[in-house]
Amino acid sequence: MMPDREEDLSRYIDYLNQERKPLQSVEDGPGDWQELLAAARLAKSMRPPVMPEPDFPRQMAGRLARLLGIPGQNTRSIWGPWRWLGGAAAVITIVLLSWHVLAQVNWPFGEPPRVAMQAQENLQAGSQGEPPAGREYDQARVPAPAGEVKAQGGEATAAQGKGTADAGTVAGGGLARQREAQEAAAPEVETPAEGGPVAGANQAEGAALEPETRATPSPREQKSLGSVAMVLPQPQGQQAEKLERPGTSSRSLETKAIQAPGLRVEISLDRAALQQPGRFTVRLANTTSGGLSLTFPTPILVIKEVGSGEAVWKAALALNLPFLLGAGKEVAVATTWPGPERPGWYTASVVGISATAIGGEATDTVPLQNQPMEFFVPYPPGKIRAAGELQPAVRASREGATVTVEKVSFTPDSALVRLAVQAAGLNTPLDLQVTAAWDGGQAESPRQVVQEVGNGSVRISAWFNPAPATAGRLHLVAVVKGGPADIDSQPWSLDVPLGVEPAGSEKPPEQPANGSVPQEVYGNDGQPAPE
Amino acid sequence: MDDLVAQARAGNVKALEELCLTYWKPVYMFLYYRVQNREEAEELTQEVFLRTLKSMGGILNPQAFQGYLYTVARHLLADRWRLATRAPQELPEMEVAAAGGEDPEEAVMVAERRGEIREALDSLLPQHQEVIRLRLMEGYSVKQTAALMSRSEGAVRSLQYRAVSAFREVLLARGLLSGRGDA
Numbered sequence: 283m284m285p286d287r288e289e290d291l292s293r294y295i296d297y298l299n300q301e302r303k304p305l306q307s308v309e310d311g312p313g314d315w316q317e318l319l320a321a322a323r324l325a326k327s328m329r330p331p332v333m334p335e336p337d338f339p340r341q342m343a344g345r346l347a348r349l350l351g352i353p354g355q356n357t358r359s360i361w362g363p364w365r366w367l368g369g370a371a372a373v374i375t376i377v378l379l380s381w382h383v384l385a386q387v388n389w390p391f392g393e394p395p396r397v398a399m400q401a402q403e404n405l406q407a408g409s410q411g412e413p414p415a416g417r418e419y420d421q422a423r424v425p426a427p428a429g430e431v432k433a434q435g436g437e438a439t440a441a442q443g444k445g446t447a448d449a450g451t452v453a454g455g456g457l458a459r460q461r462e463a464q465e466a467a468a469p470e471v472e473t474p475a476e477g478g479p480v481a482g483a484n485q486a487e488g489a490a491l492e493p494e495t496r497a498t499p500s501p502r503e504q505k506s507l508g509s510v511a512m513v514l515p516q517p518q519g520q521q522a523e524k525l526e527r528p529g530t531s532s533r534s535l536e537t538k539a540i541q542a543p544g545l546r547v548e549i550s551l552d553r554a555a556l557q558q559p560g561r562f563t564v565r566l567a568n569t570t571s572g573g574l575s576l577t578f579p580t581p582i583l584v585i586k587e588v589g590s591g592e593a594v595w596k597a598a599l600a601l602n603l604p605f606l607l608g609a610g611k612e613v614a615v616a617t618t619w620p621g622p623e624r625p626g627w628y629t630a631s632v633v634g635i636s637a638t639a640i641g642g643e644a645t646d647t648v649p650l651q652n653q654p655m656e657f658f659v660p661y662p663p664g665k666i667r668a669a670g671e672l673q674p675a676v677r678a679s680r681e682g683a684t685v686t687v688e689k690v691s692f693t694p695d696s697a698l699v700r701l702a703v704q705a706a707g708l709n710t711p712l713d714l715q716v717t718a719a720w721d722g723g724q725a726e727s728p729r730q731v732v733q734e735v736g737n738g739s740v741r742i743s744a745w746f747n748p749a750p751a752t753a754g755r756l757h758l759v760a761v762v763k764g765g766p767a768d769i770d771s772q773p774w775s776l777d778v779p780l781g782v783e784p785a786g787s788e789k790p791p792e793q794p795a796n797g798s799v800p801q802e803v804y805g806n807d808g809q810p811a812p813e
Numbered sequence: 814m815d816d817l818v819a820q821a822r823a824g825n826v827k828a829l830e831e832l833c834l835t836y837w838k839p840v841y842m843f844l845y846y847r848v849q850n851r852e853e854a855e856e857l858t859q860e861v862f863l864r865t866l867k868s869m870g871g872i873l874n875p876q877a878f879q880g881y882l883y884t885v886a887r888h889l890l891a892d893r894w895r896l897a898t899r900a901p902q903e904l905p906e907m908e909v910a911a912a913g914g915e916d917p918e919e920a921v922m923v924a925e926r927r928g929e930i931r932e933a934l935d936s937l938l939p940q941h942q943e944v945i946r947l948r949l950m951e952g953y954s955v956k957q958t959a960a961l962m963s964r965s966e967g968a969v970r971s972l973q974y975r976a977v978s979a980f981r982e983v984l985l986a987r988g989l990l991s992g993r994g995d996a
Binding site: 287288289291292295296297298299300301302303304317318320321322323324325326327328329331332333334338339340342343345346347349350352353575577592593596634636638759761772773 | 970
């Protein structure tokens with residue numbers, strides 16, 4: 283009985299670890315078994331949740347459409363307008379061409395109809411790439427030239443950005459009202475858009491625009507699509523064609539258009555002294571040219587101890603969700619941190635941010651620029667080994683692979699361990715986990731790992747919290763979780779005697795990715811490290 | 814919002830997409846917190862939207878729609894537990910806040926609850942803490958855990974069973990796990 287339960291619990295944990303739905307046969311059982319599984323789930327809940335693939339909500343919408351019997355769900359909804367536009371364009375083209383042909387005909391009984399001649403003139407003008415200025419676009423994300431983008435009416439906002447403009451508007455409905463109310467009430471800090479002024483909704487039109495873009499659609503034209511219109515400066519040359527597609531969904535161009543702008547999260551701390559409170563300020567900046575809606579769940583500021591990976595403090599950001607952040611604006615939220623219990627490296631990050639771009643009828647997910655902030659709480663003097671370097675050359679060999687501890691060096695804010703992994707054909711970064719424990723203490727993870735690949739070896743530099751001043755032994759465990767098949771996946775365990783602390787002056791902390799002529803350098807995420 | 818729901822129910826794919834894009838995440842988080850695996854959380858999220866859209870009439874405001882989603886999610890989970898012969902479970906309101914973020918103060922309470930769970934883990938024997946940490950919090954396989962702990966795989970399975978059993982006892986004693994298996 284017991285071994286079966288042990289086995290079943292183990293299988294259940296495996297399912298959870300693989301993010302798969304457990305088999306019902308494993309889950310079935312009496313109340314105490316349910317409690318056991320619930321305890322396992324609670325333990326796993328300490329890990330961050332695993333999110334679905336980015337396109338999950340859209341795929342879900344498609345499946346729901348099928349299940350609800352909504353017709354036409356196989357065609358993405360954004361192509362709806364295109365379908366109608368295509369049809370309309372085809373009809374118009376046929377009509378115009380017909381007239382064109384008719385115009386060529388040598389009419390035996392007099393002049394061709396006047397309307398036919400006018401159609402021909404229009405066609406020729408269009409082919410010369412000089413579309414009439416002041417064209418009106420609604421719900422379109424289009425490439426914008428370097429010039430200023432003007433907004434018309436009371437709703438639309440636009441900013442000069444990195445070559446894109448999001449001309450989304452919300453037609454009628456609750457979101458527009460919500461935006462009005464929230465923009466009026468929100469504690470926004472206005473920031474100028476990058477590279478130029480924000481064109482406000484009430485800015486005098488025309489003054490900053492190129493001559494050919496000054497023409498303004500009539501009020502009737504502005505309202506022709508039932509929502510706020512925007513006047514875009516006409517682009518040069520080939521861009522004209524894209525701009526001649528009113529009604530383009532924002533999603534049709536989203537891949538290029540929203541790469542750079544997004545929601546930028548910046549965290550700052552006014553101090554990082556030991557056992558002293560500090561004040562964190564989180565700024566959320568909308569760098570897109572359209573409104574962003576911050577929705578549930580409430581973002582939470584999480585302070586994690588780098589070595590243990592444990593979250594030591596959390597605070598919910600006091601945002602009254604859903605919260606609308608206007609284009610080019612930012613909101614700052616501050617909170618007081620009671621201070622750390624012990625020194626070392628920490629990260630501050632904001633989790634749970636959910637933002638959607640308001641782009642007319644479409645709502646797009648928004649790229650997040652949300653890097654954790656790393657900060658160091660200094661150790662009291664004399665508590666750490668703050669200087670010196672060892673070259674222990676401790677190594678372990680197994681099944682054609684060798685792991686060598688090449689160097690251990692100490693600075694006031696880090697202990698750097700440099701390992702070399704050698705194996706035949708080794709030419710890619712390793713999916714590697716490495717921990718360090720000083721004198722049999724708690725194993726800790728590094729705050730940064732850099733891999734240098736070349737000549738059949740991978741050199742790994744791992745930065746840990748500083749070593750205790752009294753540390754006499756370093757225990758390293760490295761696990762290659764993936765990568766070349768000839769590297770054993772069993773843990774590599776290495777003991778490094780540290781000896782007495784060598785005398786010597788303190789060296790400045792060695793910077794990551796500054797190794798000895800690596801061919802390629804990779805960061806924690808396995809991606810090439812930036813210069 | 815009422816327009817969106819009505820439009821989605823009337824067959825407007827765009828409205829349906831917008832509803833999904835706006836509300837999938839809190840629902841998913843709510844469910845994931847309970848089932849602790851992505852596959853089941855995704856399935857349940859879709860089912861919640863399906864049941865909601867099938868059963869819901871006009872919606873007066875967004876909060877009502879989101880609240881309705883949570884209600885359906887809660888009932889759906891209860892159904893699932895019963896189907897799996899599991900004890901029915903009720904969600905503490907605090908967890909609703911955790912998933913939906915309706916109130917920052919409640920979200921902080923959730924963080925505190927995590928602290929309590931952490932304390933419960935810390936009260937276990939070191940080897941029990943170690944095996945739970947490696948298997949459940951870091952996601953190592955039995956084989957890797959065995960290697961890291963210098964034990965056989967069979968010994969790790971026995972140890973993890975004893976460790977999770979001890980954890981269950983501590984959770985029950987501290988009121989963090991009801992006698993019906995709530996988590």
